[in-house]
Amino acid sequence: MNALVLLATEYRDSSSQDNPTAPVVCFSNIGPKQQRRRLVFGLVAFALGIAIAALLILSGVAVWWRIFLFVPFASAGIGYFQARDKT
Secondary structure (H helix, E strand, O other): OOHHHHHHOOEOOHHHHOOOOOOOEOOOOOOHHHHHHHHHHHHHHHHHHHHHHHHHHHHOOOHHHHHHHHHHHHHHHHHHHHHHHOO
């Protein structure tokens, strides 16, 4: 079986063919270095979002400008969840 396919898919070991309630084994498709990189990216994006939010609030600009905070906070969430789920 192709190694890339094996890493990206779930499989059951041979003993679980008779037992459908056996746990499914999942492999991560990123290593520890990429997990750390994505976690750091998520944390930096979150800090940037907080800083921009504080700047917008303190400067007194119109409230609708805060809609653009979606970008750094969404990026932070994506980075964090990719690191946590190892995807």
